[in-house]
Amino acid sequence: MAQSNNSIKKILTVAFALSLVCAVIVSTAAVALRSKQQFNQELDRKTNILEVAQLYESGMDVNETFESVITPRVVDLRSGEYTDEFDPSTYEGFQARRDPAASRTLSGEKDIAGLTRQEHYSTVYLVGDPDDPEQIILPIRGQGLWGLMRGFLSVEGDGNTIVGITYYEHAETPGLGGEVNNPRWQAQWEGKEIFDESGELAPAIRLVKGGASGENEVDALSGATLTSRGVTNMLQFWLSPEGFGNYLASFREGTSQDAAQGADVELESEGA
Numbered sequence: 134m135a136q137s138n139n140s141i142k143k144i145l146t147v148a149f150a151l152s153l154v155c156a157v158i159v160s161t162a163a164v165a166l167r168s169k170q171q172f173n174q175e176l177d178r179k180t181n182i183l184e185v186a187q188l189y190e191s192g193m194d195v196n197e198t199f200e201s202v203i204t205p206r207v208v209d210l211r212s213g214e215y216t217d218e219f220d221p222s223t224y225e226g227f228q229a230r231r232d233p234a235a236s237r238t239l240s241g242e243k244d245i246a247g248l249t250r251q252e253h254y255s256t257v258y259l260v261g262d263p264d265d266p267e268q269i270i271l272p273i274r275g276q277g278l279w280g281l282m283r284g285f286l287s288v289e290g291d292g293n294t295i296v297g298i299t300y301y302e303h304a305e306t307p308g309l310g311g312e313v314n315n316p317r318w319q320a321q322w323e324g325k326e327i328f329d330e331s332g333e334l335a336p337a338i339r340l341v342k343g344g345a346s347g348e349n350e351v352d353a354l355s356g357a358t359l360t361s362r363g364v365t366n367m368l369q370f371w372l373s374p375e376g377f378g379n380y381l382a383s384f385r386e387g388t389s390q391d392a393a394q395g396a397d398v399e400l401e402s403e404g405a
Contacts, residue, residue, distance in 0.1 A: 177301065179203075185285045185299040186260050186268050203270075204263040207254050213379025219254060226252040226272070227283075246370040247276030247363075257380070258285075266290050269384065271377050275367025278359040280304040282313070282367070288327065292384025295325045295338070310360030321351050327372050327381070334382060336372035339365045 179199040183189040188202060205221035208214070229235045229252040236252045260268035267290050274283040284300035298319055305311045312318050326348045329337040337349035340361045345352045353361035370376055 181285055181299055181301045182258050182270055185287045185297045186258075186270060187287075187297055188260070202260055204259045204266075205256050206259060206263065208257050208377070208380050209254055210251070210376060210380070211253060213377070213381075213383060216254060221256055224254065224256055226255040227274070229254065243375060244370075246274070246367040248274070248370075251375075255377075257377070260287075261290075268296055269381070271371065273367055273371045275363055275370065277303055277305050277363040278310050278357070279306070282360075282363060284313075286368070286371075288381065290384060292381040292387075293327050295322050295327065298322045305357070305360050310354060310357040312354050312357065313360065313364065318352070318354065321345070325349065325351060327368075328385070334374050334378050336369055336378070338368055338372065 176195055179195050180189060182203060183195065183199060186203075188198065189195075206215050207217075207219045207221050207224050209216050230248075230250045235254070236250045239248055239251055255272060257272075258270035259266035260270065268287050269290065269292065270285050270287045272283070273286050274281060276282070280303070282300055282303040282305070284298060284302075286298050287296035288294065289296055300313045303311070303313065305313060325338060327336050327338045328334075329349055331337075339350060340353040341350045342353045342358075342361075354364075372378055372381065
């Protein structure tokens, strides 16, 4: 006797067959589209780097422009010096943080950005001549209100003056913390200075409520206190000696030396 279409056996058989077919379709699509997804992710990364450097223009060939003006280099965060141990075009510090041999654990006061772990090496992006760059683009990340925020900060070749900031990944509330992507808020960062005149390695840049007035201040996000605090904390971390502080110091020292040499030449000219 034929089994009823409502029998448990037939229902389970049909459900299993349908699940199997769907799994095959999804797996095939994932494999087939993987290279396209990787291409788009890489294109988005390059676009964000060009945008934070104020070099992006609508309709431009992103890959061609990136290759012509941007030089990636891998920096040892512990010493602030470049390393040739990794290929800058393929090294991914965000993934390296998972490897205990290539990262360190952060806790307490050292983990103000809420990272838990930090990689030993990170990739920076230099605009123009890599030996005397016009801009230095740094990857930054830290906890916001709802999760991890990832972005880029561009600094002039003096290692102190900010060009721009952008976030390409976050889960902040639209209209509140999500305003980190608002061009009007981002425009406030241009020309701000990371460090004050004290000469200390500790960064002075921060978000403040009620209107920023100093060279080291940017307006906090209205109604988004915790997101604003997260932005300040991640910058305080990544721009300190715990992050890129030692690396940026070499650029600031170079600027000071050039200024001193220029002053000496001027005094000699006046003496003559």
